[in-house]
Amino acid sequence: MARPAARRNRRLVIATASAVALCATISGCVAMATEGSGVSAGPRNSAGPGNGGDPSNGAGGSGSSAGGDKGRSPGAASSPSAKPPARVSAEITHESEDPGKTVNLTIDDGPEPGWTVKVLALLEKYDAKATFCIIGSRAQEYPDLVKKVTAAGHRLCDHSVDHNTAMDKRAESYQEAQVLDAQKMIEKAAGEGARVSYYRAPGGAFTPYSREVAASHGMRPLGWNVDTHDWQNPGVDRIVETVKKGMKEGPTVLFHDGGGNRGQTVAALERLLPWFKEQGYTFSYPKI
Numbered sequence: 001m002a003r004p005a006a007r008r009n010r011r012l013v014i015a016t017a018s019a020v021a022l023c024a025t026i027s028g029c030v031a032m033a034t035e036g037s038g039v040s041a042g043p044r045n046s047a048g049p050g051n052g053g054d055p056s057n058g059a060g061g062s063g064s065s066a067g068g069d070k071g072r073s074p075g076a077a078s079s080p081s082a083k084p085p086a087r088v089s090a091e092i093t094h095e096s097e098d099p100g101k102t103v104n105l106t107i108d109d110g111p112e113p114g115w116t117v118k119v120l121a122l123l124e125k126y127d128a129k130a131t132f133c134i135i136g137s138r139a140q141e142y143p144d145l146v147k148k149v150t151a152a153g154h155r156l157c158d159h160s161v162d163h164n165t166a167m168d169k170r171a172e173s174y175q176e177a178q179v180l181d182a183q184k185m186i187e188k189a190a191g192e193g194a195r196v197s198y199y200r201a202p203g204g205a206f207t208p209y210s211r212e213v214a215a216s217h218g219m220r221p222l223g224w225n226v227d228t229h230d231w232q233n234p235g236v237d238r239i240v241e242t243v244k245k246g247m248k249e250g251p252t253v254l255f256h257d258g259g260g261n262r263g264q265t266v267a268a269l270e271r272l273l274p275w276f277k278e279q280g281y282t283f284s285y286p287k288i
Contacts, residue, residue, distance in 0.1 A: 085195075085218025088288055090211040092223040093198075095287045096251045102284035103276050104251045105130035106224060108159060108200065109231070109258030111138055111145035118266045119257045120152055126273035128283045133157035133200045133222070136182030138258060143189035150190045155285055157198035158182045158219055163259075165203030168210070175210040183217060197288055198222040220288045225250030230265045239268040244275070252286055 096102035105123075107130050110116045116132075123130055132149045134156060139146045150156065160167060160178040167178050183196050199214035200222040201207075211221045226246035228239050243253055255265050276283070 088215050088218055088220045090208075090215035090221060092206065092211070092221045093286045093288070094223045094225050094250050094252050096284040097287040098282065098284040101279075101281050102251045103247070103253060103281045104284055104286045105253055105255065106133055106157070106200070106222065106286070107131070107255050107257045108133040109135060109138075109163065109256045111142045111149070112258035112262070113142065113145070115257045115262040115266065116142075116145050117148070119255075119262075119269065120148060120154075122266065122269050122273060123154070124152060126277065128273050128276075129154055129285065130283075131155040131157050131198060131222070131285055132257070133159040133198070134182075134186050135159050135163050135258065136161040136185035139182075139186045139189040146186065146189040147191060150194055155198070156186055156190060156194065156196045157200050157222055158186060158196050158214065159200050160202050161185070163202040165205055167202065168205035168207045172209050175207060176213050179210055179213045179219075180217060183219065198286060220286070222252075222286055224252045224254040226253040228253065228255055228265075228268070230262070230268065231256045231259055233261065233264050236264050236267045236271070239264060240271050240275075243268070243272055247281075251284065 096104055105128060107119055110119075110132060111134060119130075122128075132154055134146060134149075136158070146156075158179060159182065161182045162178075164170070164178065167175055179199055183199075186196050187194050196219055198221070199211075199219040201210060204223070206221060214221055226243055226249055228242050230239050246253070255269065256262060257265065
């Protein structure tokens with residue numbers, strides 16, 4: 001009778017060992033899945049606002065700055081049940097999506113009470129369209145203005161959470177938060193179904209990593225060809241002349257509706273919008 005009992009005990013030991021091995025395998029798989037989820041555990045704090053305008057850096061940033069890039073892949077969408085947006089190119093765009101003689105108006109650093117409304121009124125007056133590069137914290141503060149932008153048929157661009165022009169020197173986790181948190185803020189302000197089509201780094205502070213984060217979430221990195229320097233308030237005549245001379249460089253023009261007194265910008269647009277039409281330009285959007 002002792003032998004059958006011993007055999008039963010040996011079978012019990014073998015079964016227990018197999019169960020432990022299986023549990024270890026499953027735990028390992030779970031750990032691997034969690035490790036590969038792309039969820040960033042890095043710092044989520046934000047630096048203070050930038051200088052209220054985008055300093056010129058040629059064609060809107062080459063994206064060649066290393067800026068803390070470590071070569072890791074950008075994080076996945078925060079909600080596993082949400083359908084991720086289609087990936088777009090991570091190359092910085094300056095071209096128009098339409099053929100021919102076109103101009104892409106881009107308006108940065110808003111929304112701003114007063115100035116954004118004035119810019120929208122001028123665009124409506126001259127039947128012009130534009131892309132508004134919106135700061136996430138400003139969208140959170142003035143959601144009604146963001147809704148006015150989308151209601152008028154203009155496109156949205158992510159301009160980071162708080163316009164830190166040195167964000168290319170910060171950790172990848174910080175860059176990721178600046179891009180993706182701003183996207184969520186803008187989408188929430190704009191309302192259901194709104195799409196943020198582009199990402200423009202503050203001051204052109206792109207990095208390969210931040211461009212890839214944006215592109216993987218459906219936002220094409222957006223540069224510029226003509227920097228009006230309107231944020232410096234150089235005078236209405238100077239802004240107008242800069243645009244007229246600069247259009248040979250390409251179609252994407254940088255203006256501002258936020259970051260300070262934008263009276264000169266509004267006055268310059270009042271002169272430039274009819275001039276574009278007189279010169280045979282059509283208003284377009286940057287290529288996605």
